[in-house]
Amino acid sequence: MATPPIEVLPLPPIQPVAEPLKGESYWDLVLRQFRRNRLAVISFFFVLGLFLIAIAAPFLANDKPFVIRGAFRTLYQNRFEEWRLGGHPELVALLEQSRTAPAGESAAQLAVRLATVERQFRYLASQLSDEEAEGLLGYLSGYRDAVQSALTGNVTQLSAQLETLENSFREISERFDPQAVSFAQKFYWPIFTALGPLDFFFLTLTLLLLLLPLLRRILPPAWRESWQTQALVVLLPAVLLAILRTGQVRVFETLDYKEQLLNGGIASSLALFPPIVYGINEDHLEDKYQAPNLRYWMGTDGNGRDLMTRMIWGSRISLSVGFVAVAIYVLIGIFVGTMAGYFRGWVDMMLSRLIEIVICFPAFFLILAVLAFLQPSLINIMIVIGITGWTTEARLVRGEFFRLADQEFVLAAKGLGVSDWRIIFRHILPNGIAPVLVAASFGVASAILIESSLSFLGFGISIPVPSWGGILNEARENFRYWWITIFPGLAIFSTVTAYNLVGEGVRDAIDPRLKL
Numbered sequence: 001m002a003t004p005p006i007e008v009l010p011l012p013p014i015q016p017v018a019e020p021l022k023g024e025s026y027w028d029l030v031l032r033q034f035r036r037n038r039l040a041v042i043s044f045f046f047v048l049g050l051f052l053i054a055i056a057a058p059f060l061a062n063d064k065p066f067v068i069r070g071a072f073r074t075l076y077q078n079r080f081e082e083w084r085l086g087g088h089p090e091l092v093a094l095l096e097q098s099r100t101a102p103a104g105e106s107a108a109q110l111a112v113r114l115a116t117v118e119r120q121f122r123y124l125a126s127q128l129s130d131e132e133a134e135g136l137l138g139y140l141s142g143y144r145d146a147v148q149s150a151l152t153g154n155v156t157q158l159s160a161q162l163e164t165l166e167n168s169f170r171e172i173s174e175r176f177d178p179q180a181v182s183f184a185q186k187f188y189w190p191i192f193t194a195l196g197p198l199d200f201f202f203l204t205l206t207l208l209l210l211l212l213p214l215l216r217r218i219l220p221p222a223w224r225e226s227w228q229t230q231a232l233v234v235l236l237p238a239v240l241l242a243i244l245r246t247g248q249v250r251v252f253e254t255l256d257y258k259e260q261l262l263n264g265g266i267a268s269s270l271a272l273f274p275p276i277v278y279g280i281n282e283d284h285l286e287d288k289y290q291a292p293n294l295r296y297w298m299g300t301d302g303n304g305r306d307l308m309t310r311m312i313w314g315s316r317i318s319l320s321v322g323f324v325a326v327a328i329y330v331l332i333g334i335f336v337g338t339m340a341g342y343f344r345g346w347v348d349m350m351l352s353r354l355i356e357i358v359i360c361f362p363a364f365f366l367i368l369a370v371l372a373f374l375q376p377s378l379i380n381i382m383i384v385i386g387i388t389g390w391t392t393e394a395r396l397v398r399g400e401f402f403r404l405a406d407q408e409f410v411l412a413a414k415g416l417g418v419s420d421w422r423i424i425f426r427h428i429l430p431n432g433i434a435p436v437l438v439a440a441s442f443g444v445a446s447a448i449l450i451e452s453s454l455s456f457l458g459f460g461i462s463i464p465v466p467s468w469g470g471i472l473n474e475a476r477e478n479f480r481y482w483w484i485t486i487f488p489g490l491a492i493f494s495t496v497t498a499y500n501l502v503g504e505g506v507r508d509a510i511d512p513r514l515k516l
Contacts, residue, residue, distance in 0.1 A: 030434075033509035040505020043498040050495060054315040055202045061309035063279035064190035064257055070268030071183030074260055076127045079120050080178055087117040088169050114144065124176065129184045132176070139172050183267055190257065191274075201242035208234045278306035280313050281464045289481050299483040301474055310466035311487060317467040318495065321382055321451040322444040328386025330440050333393025334429070340394070341401025342424055348398075359391050364450060371459050378461055381454060385447050392439050400432030438507040445499035452492050468492050 035041060053060065091113050121140045125133040143165070174180070195203070208215070215233065223229040258277065260266040276297070284304035292299045298308040340351040367384050374380045404410060405428065413423050454460035455469025456476075468488040475484035 030506075030509045034505050037505040037508060040501050040508075043501035043505070046494070046498045047502060050315055050498075051319060052206070053312060054319050055206050057312050057316060058191055058195060058199065059274055061276035061278060061280075061306070061312045062191055062274045063277060063282050064194060064273075066189070066191050066272045066274065067270065068188050068190065068257070068266065068268055068272075069185055069270035070188075070266050071127050071185060072188075072255075072260075072266055073178065073183065074265035075255070076124060076181075076183070077178040079123050080176070083117060083120045083124075084173055087113070087120055091117065092165065118144070127183055128176075129182045132181055133184070136172070136176055139168065139176075143168050143172070185267075185269060195245070197242040197245045200245045201238045204238040204241050205234060208237065276306065276309055276312070278309045280309060280466055281305060282309075289478070291481075292483055298487050299481070301471070301484055302478065307471070307483065307487060310471060311468070311491060314466040314468045314471065314488070315491070317378060317461055317465065318448050318451060318469075318492075321378065321385070322447040322499075324382045325385035325389070325447040325451075326440050326443045328383065329388075329390035329443070330393050330436060332387065332390035334397050334436065336390065337394040337397025338401060338424055338429065341398040342405060342420070342428070351394075352398075355391050355394055358388070361388075363388050364453070367450065367454070368457075368459060371454070378465070381451055381460060385450055389443060389446070392443075393436050396435045396439055397429075397432065400435060401428055404428050404432055434510045438503055438510060441499060441503035441506055445496040445503070448492065448499070449496050 059066070091110070118140065121136060121143075125136045125140075128136060212230065212234065216230070219230075219233070223233070257266065257271070258273075261268055261271055282305060284300070286304065287296070287300050288302050288304040290296050290300040290304075296306050296308070298306070298311060301307055301310070336351055336355070340348040340355075366388050370384045370388075371380065374384070410423060410427055413427055418427075451460060451467070452469030452472070455467045456473045458473060460469050460473075461467040468491050471484065471488040472492075475481065475488075478484060
C-alpha cells in the first residue's frame with residue numbers, strides 16, 4: 001500500500017531584523033524598528049494627543065474667557081461698598097478710641113487699617129478712566145493726611161479732624177459712586193492669571209518641544225550634537241517660569257464671567273471663551289441628565305455638570321497617576337535590582353526574599369488596605385501604587401545585572417580600578433535599561449486602570465475633582481443614562497489599550513526576534 005504524500009505546510013514569512021546603518025546608534029535602530037509597527041505608532045500618537053488635551057485643558061474647557069476687554073462693574077461696586085460700609089467706619093472708630101488707647105497701640109491698628117483702605121482705593125482707581133483715577137488718588141492723599149492729622153493732633157482738635165474726614169468721605173461717596181463713574185476699558189486675561197506653576201511648566205515645555213526643530217537651527221553647532229544641551233534649553237525656561245509663577249495665582253473663584261456679561265456686571269466690548277464654556281464644577285440643575293446634544297456634546301451628569309468638561313480635566317488625573325506612580329516604582333525597582341544584581345551574596349539573598357514577600361500580596365487589595373488608613377487623595381494614590389508595584393522592575397534589573405556583570409567591558413572597567421558606582425550607573429545600567437522601559441510602558445496602563453478602579457469603588461480621588469473612574473462611580477445607580485457610562489469607560493479602555501500596544505511595539509523594537 002502506497003504511503004500518502006506528506007503535506008508540507010508553508011512557514012510564515014520571517015521578518016528580517018533591521019541592520020544598523022553607518023553611524024546609527026542602538027536607540028536609532030530601536031526607533032527605526034518601532035516605526036515599522038504601524039499599530040504601535042498610531043497608539044503612540046493617540047497617547048500623545050491625550051497628553052496634549054490634558055495639558056491644554058484650561059484652554060479647551062473653562063468658564064473663564066481667554067481675554068476680556070472691559071471693566072468689572074461688580075467688583076468695583078463690591079470694593080467700593082467694603083470701603084463705605086467697613087473700611088471708613090472702622091477708621092473713624094479707631095480714631096475715636098485713640099483718645100483712651102495707648103498711643104503706640106492705636107497707631108499700629110490705624111496703620112494696618114489705613115493700608116487696607118489704600119489698597120481698596122488703588123483697586124478702584126485701576127478700574128476708572130485716567131482722569132477719574134487721578135482724582136480718586138488725589139482724594140486718597142487728602143484722606144490719608146486727615147487720618148494722620150487726627151491721630152497726631154491733640155484731643156481738642158480731634159472733633160475738627162473727624163469732621164474734615166467725614167466731609168471727605170461724603171465727597172468721595174458721591175463723586176465715585178458706581179453709578180456715577182466712567183470705567184476704563186482694559187484687557188484682562190482670566191485664564192492665564194488662573195494658571196498655576198505646573199500649568200506654566202508643562203505648557204512651556206510642550207511649546208518648546210514643538211519648536212525644538214526650529215530652535216536647533218539657531219543653536220550653535222556644538223549644541224546641536226548634544227542632547228543634554230538641548231534638554232537644558234527646553235527644561236530651563238519651563239522651570240524658571242514655574243518658579244516665577246509660584247505664589248502669583250489669582251483666581252476669581254466666585255466670579256461667574258458669563259452671568260456678569262449677561263447682566264451688565266462686566267462692561268465689555270470683547271470676550272473670547274474656549275470652545276467649551278463650562279467650568280469643572282459648574283452645575284445647572286435644570287439641565288441634569290441631559291443626553292448628548294448641541295449644547296452639551298457629551299451630555300450632563302446628575303448635578304447638571306457638562307460631562308465633556310469633566311472628561312477633559314479628568315484626563316489630567318489619569319495620566320498623571322500613571323506616570324508619577326510608574327516613576328516611583330521604577331526608581332525603587334532599579335535601586336533594589338541594582339543592589340541585588342551587582343553585589344550578590346547576602347545582599348541578593350535578602351533583597352530577593354523581600355521581593356518574593358511583596359509579590360505574595362495581591363497588589364490591588366494591598367492598595368485598598370493601605371488607603372483604608374489614609375485619606376484618599378491624588379498624592380496618596382500615586383505613592384501607594386508606586387510602593388506596591390516595583391517588584392517586576394527589580395527582578396528585570398537584577399536579571400540584567402546578572403547577565404552583564406561578567407561581560408568584557410565590565411571586567412575591563414573593574415581592572416582599570418573604576419569605582420563600583422560608576423560601573424553600575426555608567427556601564428551596566430544604561431545597557432540593561434531597555435527591558436525596564438518596556439515594563440514601564442505596560443505599568444502606566446496598569447496604574448491608570450488601578451486608579452480608575454479605586455475611584456469607581458469610592459477609594460480614589462475625592463469629589464468634586466473629576467476623574468474617569470469617579471465619573472463611572474456616579475453612573476453606578478443610573479445605568480439608564482448611558483452616556484455617563486460609555487464615555488469614561490471608552491476613555492479608560494482606549495487609553496489602556498493604546499499604552500499596551502505602545503509597550504508591545506517598544507518590546508518588539510528592542511528585540512525584533514520576539515516577533516518570529
